[in-house]
Amino acid sequence: MEAYNEKVDFENPLLSLRIFRSIREDDLFISWHYHREIELLLIDQGELDVYIEDEYHHLTPGDIVVIGSSQLHRDKSTSGPLDYYVLQFDIDQFFDHSTMQYIRFFTETKKPLSRINYIFKERPHVKEKVAGYIREIFEEAAAKPPGYEMAVNILIKNILLLLLRNDPEHALEEGEDFDRIRLKPVFDYVEANLTSRIHVDHVCKLANMSYYYFVKFFKKAVGLSFTEYVNYRKIKWAERILLTEDRSISEIGEKIGIPNMAHFYKMFKKYNDCSPKEYQKRMLAWNRK
Numbered sequence: 146m147e148a149y150n151e152k153v154d155f156e157n158p159l160l161s162l163r164i165f166r167s168i169r170e171d172d173l174f175i176s177w178h179y180h181r182e183i184e185l186l187l188i189d190q191g192e193l194d195v196y197i198e199d200e201y202h203h204l205t206p207g208d209i210v211v212i213g214s215s216q217l218h219r220d221k222s223t224s225g226p227l228d229y230y231v232l233q234f235d236i237d238q239f240f241d242h243s244t245m246q247y248i249r250f251f252t253e254t255k256k257p258l259s260r261i262n263y264i265f266k267e268r269p270h271v272k273e274k275v276a277g278y279i280r281e282i283f284e285e286a287a288a289k290p291p292g293y294e295m296a297v298n299i300l301i302k303n304i305l306l307l308l309l310r311n312d313p314e315h316a317l318e319e320g321e322d323f324d325r326i327r328l329k330p331v332f333d334y335v336e337a338n339l340t341s342r343i344h345v346d347h348v349c350k351l352a353n354m355s356y357y358y359f360v361k362f363f364k365k366a367v368g369l370s371f372t373e374y375v376n377y378r379k380i381k382w383a384e385r386i387l388l389t390e391d392r393s394i395s396e397i398g399e400k401i402g403i404p405n406m407a408h409f410y411k412m413f414k415k416y417n418d419c420s421p422k423e424y425q426k427r428m429l430a431w432n433r434k
Contacts, residue, residue, distance in 0.1 A: 148177035148217055153233050156286070158427045160294055161235035162301070164283050169227040177219045182233040183251075183258065184212040185304075186220075187279045191227030195220045197259045204229075209265050209272055209279075211308075213258030230279050237416075239301050242336060242378065246328070249368025250309055250317040260316040261308055271311045278304050327352060328366055335375055339382055341402050343375050379403060380416045387425040394421050 155163055163182075169191070186195065188204045195202045195210050197218045202210045212218050214236070240248045251258060265272040278300045285293040285300070309317060330351045335343060348371070349359045363371045379401045386397050398409040413421050 148179060151178045151180040153180050153182045157294070158424075160286075160297055161238035162282075162286075162297060163233045164230065164279075164286050166228070166230050166283065169222050172221075172223045174221045175219050177217050179215050179217050180233070181214050181235065183214055183236050184218075185230075185232040185275070185279060186210050186212070187230040187232070187276050189228040189230065191222065191229070192224040193220055193222050193227060193229060198257065200259055200262075202262060207272070207276060209275055211259055211262055216257055216259055230283055232279050232282060234301060236305075237377075239298060239305070241381075242332065244302075245332075245369075245374070246367055247305075247309070249366065251305065252368040256316055261312060263314065263316065264308060264311050268311050271307055274307055275304055278307075328363065331363070335378055339379055339401060343402070345371060376403075376412050377416065380412055383409075383413065383421065384417075384424065387421055388428055397421065 153163055155161055161182075166189075186193070186204065186209065188206050188208050190206055193204045195204060195212075195218065197210075197212055197216055202208075204210060236251055237248065265275070282297050282300050285296045290296075331348045334348060334351055345356065345359070349356050352359055352362075354362060360371065363374070367374055369377065383397050383401050386392060386400065392400070394409075395404075395406060398404055398406055401409075403409040403412065410420060413419075413424070417424050419427070
């Protein structure tokens with residue numbers, strides 16, 4: 146059977162996340178599929194066999210498995226009732242200007258993210274903490290108390306930080322603090338000049354690097370090309386303007402330094418899977434609930 150691309154629908158458009166609890170009474174086999182969101186499974190009761198490309202994991206109560214973005218996977222439950230949590234999230238949305246440099250650890254450019262599952266087997270305290278975070282996220286998303294979006298955002302970052310600091314085999318790519326320090330003037334310049342066209346030649350001088358060295362250095366340090374990073378920051382700013390200011394789409398494009406509407410729409414859809422107007426309507430409708 147051909148693998149299928151699963152569409153993950155987020156309940157709250159302000160949170161690029163879906164979490165639910167699933168109960169299976171009968172034996173069930175889920176065929177090969179994939180999705181761009183990272184997925185964590187936490188078993189509460191029963192047993193589950195999980196296949197991730199060429200990996201196999203047998204999960205029992207308390208066990209967790211990580212499935213990376215677009216990794217082929219399937220699972221099979223065969224031992225009676227199964228009760229488990231499913232957490233899916235778009236990792237890009239949980240990094241901001243101050244933490245963007247860490248996204249490269251989770252972008253899976255060299256190793257699939259599922260390689261970090263050894264952490265849960267070798268470090269039970271990490272597994273226990275992550276399980277606690279997943280349950281907290283579920284409770285926050287179910288109850289929706291004031292500020293729960295902030296709580297969920299913090300809990301996701303706690304999970305990522307815990308994995309980053311408990312990876313002795315370096316399954317997540319390492320980076321040097323020196324790289325980030327050297328690029329700080331570049332990050333500061335981008336944030337201060339999002340209203341205008343940002344020229345690579347100028348930031349090369351800020352970083353004291355040649356053009357070709359800078360392009361490679363930035364991609365290695367950040368996980369995104371410099372152009373991708375600038376577009377990402379501009380679209381994040383556009384999202385904020387859409388929700389806080391009364392401006393036309395063309396005015397917003399001008400303000401963020403992307404006056405070409407075709408390019409603006411293309412970039413916006415790349416990060417949000419919808420047009421700016423659709424994004425605005427969806428977000429404002431959610432806020433009125």
